[in-house]
Amino acid sequence: MSTPLWITATPPDSDGELHIGHLAGPYVAADVLSRHLRADGQSVLFTTGTADHADSVEVRALRGGRKPEEVAAGFRTAITADWLRSGVEFDHVVQPRRDRGYQRWLQDLFLDLYAKDVIAPRTRLLPYCEPCDRWLYGAHVTGVCPHCGTRGDGGLCHTCARPNDGDLIDPVCSLCGSPGRPRRCRRLYLPLEPLRELLADYWRSAGLPPRLAVLCEGLIEDGLPDVAVGHPGDWGVPIPVDGFSGHRIDACFEAAAMHLFGYGYDKKPLPERTIHFSGFGHSFCHVVLLPAILVARGVKLPQEIHVNETYRIDVEDARGPDGKPMVWALDLLTEFGSDTLRRHVLQARPLGRRTDFRRDELDRTRQMLDGTWNSWLTRLFTAVREECAGRVPDAEPGGDGWEALRRRLHRAAEDVREAYGPEAFDPRRAVAILDEVVRCATDFGYVNVFERRRPSGTARHLAPLMAQLAVASALTSWAWPVMPEGAGRLAQALRLAPGGPVVPEALAPPAPGTRLAPPSGPVFGF
Incomplete structure (x- = not known):
């Protein structure tokens, strides 16, 4: 053994x-x-x-x-x-x-x-x-x-x-x-x-x-x-x-x-x-x-x-809104949450050279999670609630550009896996790839949102929803090492178990008919 x-x-x-x-x-x-x-x-x-x-x-x-x-x-x-x-x-x-x-x-x-x-x-x-x-x-x-x-x-x-x-x-x-x-x-x-x-x-x-x-x-x-x-x-x-x-x-x-x-x-x-x-x-x-x-x-x-x-x-750069120094883990975790802080320190990790902590950069990390990650998930959950009564639709993932995006996401999974692995450990690169995954999913959602307006009335808008739900499902595994709290909340919303292996096969939506349970607040950070 x-x-x-x-x-x-x-x-x-x-x-x-x-x-x-x-x-x-x-x-x-x-x-x-x-x-x-x-x-x-x-x-x-x-x-x-x-x-x-x-x-x-x-x-x-x-x-x-x-x-x-x-x-x-x-x-x-x-x-x-x-x-x-x-x-x-x-x-x-x-x-x-x-x-x-x-x-x-x-x-x-x-x-x-x-x-x-x-x-x-x-x-x-x-x-x-x-x-x-x-x-x-x-x-x-x-x-x-x-x-x-x-x-x-x-x-x-x-x-x-x-x-x-x-x-x-x-x-x-x-x-x-x-x-x-x-x-x-x-x-x-x-x-x-x-x-x-x-x-x-x-x-x-x-x-x-x-x-x-x-x-x-x-x-x-x-x-x-x-x-x-x-x-x-x-x-x-x-x-x-x-x-x-x-x-x-x-x-x-x-x-x-x-x-x-x-x-x-x-x-x-x-x-x-x-x-x-x-x-x-x-x-x-x-x-x-x-x-x-x-x-x-x-x-x-x-x-x-x-x-x-x-x-x-630099204590001057680390002061909070009240003017007091904000450098202690407890204070920053209380204000920003573990997802934001973990993600930020991985991006700013002093590898090979010294780096500096700046409060404004930590604020931008929170803005990135709110403006990109959480914004996309909020739109996705809202669409499922309004168009499918809050349940996962019975459709195959698809939509304009889906096949090209799916291939890109498979490559991203392999790249994230490499960045997490001990042979080429580079969590900063993993964070950058995950951001790109979410940006691609966001763009895909915006491009395909017009499907619901087709006069023909066909249900072609459901396939892009399933495609985005597949990406969200993958993030419960792919983002777990970096932001376990948010990945856990996302998994709970999708009725999945968090923390699976970082593999392309994680790109699979929840079972049709599953009733989603989105959190009342942000998924990643707070």
Whole structure:
């Protein structure tokens, strides 16, 4: 029995709510692929987690005078609610502070790597804040990345994706702003250089996107680093190694290992195919640390990575009608609905280059759905109600230009299927093709509306209605991965089951005599 195709998305830090940039990154795109494959009859496991032990959670708690577990719990609830409202459906979301056996599993993995000398102690300089009496690592420190020269937090640079542990230029405490003073600190590291050949072989065979290939080849050329996998602190999973009492497992190492727990690693065979969705700033965990953990244990996991760049948010361009910034997923989902927001972030997805969020472009996305998709469906449902008493007519699809349109729609189905598939995944192209399908159906409807005025009284106007109902039926499957809420409403109106495979055969109207049940409001969006 073959294993399911495993899809993962980067666990977000539980230090705040999801904003539109998160949705434009890994989550909606990964859900599109998952929905398409499931509808096609393939077995899929779609997982993520919440990075409850991220350093940023502790920093936010310290700034607000709260306990980090309270911060993590509150935002974990908000994040999972935002996923649900946006239609992103995971099979398993790892919750580190709630999942039974998680902490023991992570510590056992850590101990196994330590016993194999994959993890080893090193003494290195690390910034220390004397006023706060605290070691500075991760989100506790800001400084200039020694690799790319941009300013950011410690740990991993979100611009170049390289680790900068202890190497930040001009380190400053994130809490009090005091300069970090270098001190010798003995910690546990995962040296990557001993795994050079195994990792290089893995990267060569993985077919990495150019952006990640450059990262990995640069790491090899410069000498693979020793990656800190623990630090002295109070927040996180305790390190179970003698001599390191008071140390915690690093959040980046945990984020990489969390995927394995979500899959059920050590309990079932690893999948034949894995597809990761990640922002470039977090890609080190996916493309370096996770393979390093596995190859060190003698496992080569076939992985593919879809990496996105940053979706920049200009607060001035993101203000709502009341003048308040509108960037949070909850606010935008409440105002625009999941169909509009999902469709928009797929169109604006920062693939290969950074893109910008603009409120006016989101408004235009809603106008497109209302003025084209919903307008056409409203006219179609009205025509069926007025001319056929609300029931599907007993006629074959037809009308002027139908045969040419049908051939075009069959080609469109194949193109959409390709754009949804893992080999040529391109949801932006899928959205463009679906728009063209609706525009063609709209034009076809306008051309054939004159059939009802024939003096001969023949029922030739029914065939174009059936043809448009066939297109509407197809959209309950073809649009399902992008806009599942609207596709579900459309399926309910047509008395069909939503989410079928994306195939030309979906272009078939409901059975004659079926009483339609159009929604009282818009079908797609609101």
